[in-house]
Amino acid sequence: MKLTIKDYTKTIKKKCILDNINLTLSSGNIYGFYGRNGSGKTMLFRAISTLIYPTQGDVLIDGNSIVNTNYDLSNMGILIEEPNFYPYLTGYENLELLYTINNKKNSEHINKIIKKVGLSEVSNKKYKEYSLGMKQKLRIAQAIMEDQQIIILDEPTNGLDEASIKNLHKIIIELKKQKKIILLASHNKDDLNYLCDKIFYIENGRIVDEKEVLRND
Amino acid sequence: MNEICEETSVASYYAIVHFTNNTVFNLIWITPIVLNILIISKNIYFELINFDTRYKNRKRYFIKKLKKNFFNHTLMCTITILIQWFTFIFIFNLPIEINFVSFIIFIKYIFEIYLVIILILFLSLMFDNYIYSFISTVALMFLLVATTKNFYIPFVTLFVDYRINLINCLLFIFLYLKAMQLYKRLDLGGVKGETNY
Numbered sequence: 001m002k003l004t005i006k007d008y009t010k011t012i013k014k015k016c017i018l019d020n021i022n023l024t025l026s027s028g029n030i031y032g033f034y035g036r037n038g039s040g041k042t043m044l045f046r047a048i049s050t051l052i053y054p055t056q057g058d059v060l061i062d063g064n065s066i067v068n069t070n071y072d073l074s075n076m077g078i079l080i081e082e083p084n085f086y087p088y089l090t091g092y093e094n095l096e097l098l099y100t101i102n103n104k105k106n107s108e109h110i111n112k113i114i115k116k117v118g119l120s121e122v123s124n125k126k127y128k129e130y131s132l133g134m135k136q137k138l139r140i141a142q143a144i145m146e147d148q149q150i151i152i153l154d155e156p157t158n159g160l161d162e163a164s165i166k167n168l169h170k171i172i173i174e175l176k177k178q179k180k181i182i183l184l185a186s187h188n189k190d191d192l193n194y195l196c197d198k199i200f201y202i203e204n205g206r207i208v209d210e211k212e213v214l215r216n217d
Numbered sequence: 218m219n220e221i222c223e224e225t226s227v228a229s230y231y232a233i234v235h236f237t238n239n240t241v242f243n244l245i246w247i248t249p250i251v252l253n254i255l256i257i258s259k260n261i262y263f264e265l266i267n268f269d270t271r272y273k274n275r276k277r278y279f280i281k282k283l284k285k286n287f288f289n290h291t292l293m294c295t296i297t298i299l300i301q302w303f304t305f306i307f308i309f310n311l312p313i314e315i316n317f318v319s320f321i322i323f324i325k326y327i328f329e330i331y332l333v334i335i336l337i338l339f340l341s342l343m344f345d346n347y348i349y350s351f352i353s354t355v356a357l358m359f360l361l362v363a364t365t366k367n368f369y370i371p372f373v374t375l376f377v378d379y380r381i382n383l384i385n386c387l388l389f390i391f392l393y394l395k396a397m398q399l400y401k402r403l404d405l406g407g408v409k410g411e412t413n414y
Binding site for chain 2: 012049051052053072073074076078080083084098101102142
């Protein structure tokens with residue numbers, strides 16, 4: 001699978017928030033996006049998720065535009081902002097509900113995902129009782145639970161403790177092995193250097209630099 | 218009123234659309250309609266602009282949200298109608314009874330108010346501003362009710378006749394499709410500070 005962002009420019013109220021972005025991303029790679037707050041990382045992710053539409057340019061999956069069609073995001077696992085989880089449902093019930101939106105049902109798989117993100121012990125606790133870290137784990141779970149080919153993670157380590165960050169690294173590496181395209185935005189350079197195959201540096205809505213990360217594995 | 222309401226079905230109809238020269242009474246009578254329009258249109262608009270990416274498809278999300286809110290709207294309308302009918306039965310001692318015509322009135326009431334909601338939604342999506350769309354639409358509708366009695370004007374028709382207005386049915390479908398079309402091309406997902414609520 002190939003994800004292409006072609007000449008993407010987005011202007012809102014005469015302010016250019018994404019400026020002529022060109023990217024080609026392919027399966028089995030982790031792409032890091034590094035930049036200060038407000039540099040345009042999240043906007044770029046929103047653009048790829050078709051939450052915003054381009055003033056100019058296109059987003060293509062395997063050569064097919066997803067901007068000009070009512071594209072079904074089924075192939076994307078998205079963690080951009082806080083998803084609307086129901087506070088009075090448990091973590092498990094929230095995931096189950098999401099699964100049923102797309103007419104799927106597999107409690108075994110949901111339990112597997114819950115275990116993977118480290119929420120087994122609190123899966124029957126209500127979402128409103130979750131700590132910040134638990135909420136973040138549930139957000140990660142919803143982004144990866146449906147075996148999507150493109151995973152977009154915006155600051156996934158927010159609120160996680162050291163052990164949970166290590167676990168997240170393991171999950172992301174596993175996803176890479178499954179030949180998925182993983183997009184990762186972070187303020188933490190060490191995380192990006194450890195995980196990513198290529199890092200893009202964003203400033204004022206422009207990609208100002210990119211770096212291939214050489215690794216021995 | 219008693220003269221007008223010789224027929225029980227007509228009495229049922231006037232109980233719902235009671236609009237007299239008494240402004241205070243009109244305001245009391247119209248308040249549930251305004252509240253209904255406000256609550257439902259606000260819910261739909263804010264749910265739509267906070268598109269949940271987990272639904273994966275905007276069209277599906279749009280249909281689900283409109284369907285869900287239509288049920289809430291119907292529930293609110295039913296409660297309002299029942300209160301209005303019972304108020305007229307007990308306070309004004311009018312001969313209201315539930316029959317086929319009152320069923321048609323009930324449908325028309327729900328439909329015409331939902332048409333206003335869809336109109337507000339359409340304008341909100343078009344101008345990216347909910348509150349102005351709501352105020353201008355509601356103000357215009359009540360101005361029209363007070364000044365004209367035209368069967369073909371949406372919502373005003375509710376205060377003219379209890380027959381179903383086919384032109385408004387077509388208008389409803391048109392606005393629904395246009396709103397969906399607009400929604401599919403809208404910038405969503407928390408373009409914070411850039412969207413006017």
